[in-house]
Amino acid sequence: MFKINENYLKLPGSYLFSTIAKKVAAYKQANPDEAVISLGIGDVTRPLAPAIIKRLHDAVDEMADEAGFKGYAPDLGYSFLREAIAEHDYKARGVDISIDEIFISDGAKSDSGNIQEIFGQDNKIAVCDPVYPVYVDTNVMAGRTGTYDAGSERWSDVIYMPCTKETGFAPELPSETPDLIYLCFPNNPTGSTITKDQLQEWVDYANKSGACIIYDAAYEAYITEDNVAHSIYECEGAKTCAIEIRSFSKNAGFTGTRLGFTVVPKELKCGDVTLNSLWARRHGTKFNGVPYIIQQAGAAVYTPEGKAQLKEQVGYYQRNAKIIYDGLKEAGYSVSGGVNAPYIWLETPDNMTSWEFFDKLLNEAKVVGTPGSGFGPSGEGYFRLTAFGTYENTVEAVDRIKRM
Numbered sequence: 057m058f059k060i061n062e063n064y065l066k067l068p069g070s071y072l073f074s075t076i077a078k079k080v081a082a083y084k085q086a087n088p089d090e091a092v093i094s095l096g097i098g099d100v101t102r103p104l105a106p107a108i109i110k111r112l113h114d115a116v117d118e119m120a121d122e123a124g125f126k127g128y129a130p131d132l133g134y135s136f137l138r139e140a141i142a143e144h145d146y147k148a149r150g151v152d153i154s155i156d157e158i159f160i161s162d163g164a165k166s167d168s169g170n171i172q173e174i175f176g177q178d179n180k181i182a183v184c185d186p187v188y189p190v191y192v193d194t195n196v197m198a199g200r201t202g203t204y205d206a207g208s209e210r211w212s213d214v215i216y217m218p219c220t221k222e223t224g225f226a227p228e229l230p231s232e233t234p235d236l237i238y239l240c241f242p243n244n245p246t247g248s249t250i251t252k253d254q255l256q257e258w259v260d261y262a263n264k265s266g267a268c269i270i271y272d273a274a275y276e277a278y279i280t281e282d283n284v285a286h287s288i289y290e291c292e293g294a295k296t297c298a299i300e301i302r303s304f305s306k307n308a309g310f311t312g313t314r315l316g317f318t319v320v321p322k323e324l325k326c327g328d329v330t331l332n333s334l335w336a337r338r339h340g341t342k343f344n345g346v347p348y349i350i351q352q353a354g355a356a357v358y359t360p361e362g363k364a365q366l367k368e369q370v371g372y373y374q375r376n377a378k379i380i381y382d383g384l385k386e387a388g389y390s391v392s393g394g395v396n397a398p399y400i401w402l403e404t405p406d407n408m409t410s411w412e413f414f415d416k417l418l419n420e421a422k423v424v425g426t427p428g429s430g431f432g433p434s435g436e437g438y439f440r441l442t443a444f445g446t447y448e449n450t451v452e453a454v455d456r457i458k459r460m
């Protein structure tokens with residue numbers, strides 16, 4: 057008789073986006089003439105940049121030709137893409153990453169969820185609260201998190217690092233030493249980040265305590281301030297304690313095209329074993345590569361035309377972020393984020409819960425956002441708006457919120 061992985065049964069239902077969808081559908085049914093604007097989900101809306109589209113077409117044509125046809129991609133990804141990444145994402149920032157430390161994947165969700173597989177069962181993880189839920193849920197599935205307490209919404213064997221107004225929405229070094237530390241800067245959902253000096257403190261802490269940092273830099277392209285690191289490897293000593301995960305979703309609009317990569321430096325070791333060799337083994341065994349045409353599209357991101365077009369595209373969303381941030385501030389809200397990230401995190405007014413504010417915003421402004429409590433207990437009393445809508449909708453949404 058087969059048995060299931062009972063850890064899956066421990067997962068509390070994640071009703072966040074389905075509850076939002078249900079509430080919005082009910083509102084639309086009751087108010088069919090109202091135009092609802094969504095600044096809720098973290099998905100992009102701009103079409104792929106022309107340089108990327110051109111490269112996609114060219115790569116498709118290559119596949120039609122016997123000489124150009126490609127079958128399985130190399131395990132780690134095509135070297136033309138890994139070389140472009142090493143050159144433009146790292147060398148250009150003074151970081152030396154070799155191409156056999158770069159693993160091409162179908163995105164940061166898969167990598168941030170799968171990476172825990174190369175670590176032992178008895179590692180204790182530390183996460184920010186609020187948090188991108190994938191880090192915790194995948195560790196639950198692996199049986200690493202203990203028991204769930206519905207009252208506190210916490211797992212017994214997870215170290216939580218609250219990111220609240222009091223901490224500047226940044227985590228503080230935990231008092232209990234973790235083995236694995238998940239960090240995401242710029243952050244989803246709070247839109248905040250930390251300076252390079254603060255990140256250096258985390259790197260020093262990890263090296264000293266023997267912890268490994270899993271660094272999710274999916275929103276790196278949104279950094280506008282000079283004192284913020286684009287890669288954790290800009291910090292001294294990071295190669296002996298950190299894995300970095302990157303995505304093409306938000307810097308190049310690949311949410312539906314799917315491309316990302318993970319860097320596992322060869323200096324990162326447990327005894328004599330390199331994590332690079334473990335991830336290479338895992339990748340080679342369980343993943344059969346990102347399509348050639350998508351990797352070609354990814355390489356177009358690093359061409360001069362691609363870079364210029366994407367600067368404009370990211371700038372479009374950054375302008376939206378500023379409109380939301382400034383507009384809400386003007387309207388008297390307490391807001392953060394939005395400066396180095398496409399997310400604006402606002403404190404709900406009048407001590408409303410996140411869901412109460414959701415209802416108010418939907419009913420009075422016809423705007424949809426995401427209740428902060430859906431990302432963890434420390435998100436209660438907060439609300440996330442995204443800059444990924446169209447410019448026109450963003451302006452209209454902010455006007456409506458101001459009139460509320």
Ligand SMILES: Cc1ncc(COP(=O)(O)O)c(C=O)c1O
Pocket residue numbers: 098162163164165166168188240244272274302303304305310311315316
């Ligand atoms: C923090 C964070 N990491 C990873 C992802 C997923 O990225 P990808 O589209 O590359 O899977 C997201 C997407 O919203 C995210 O917010």
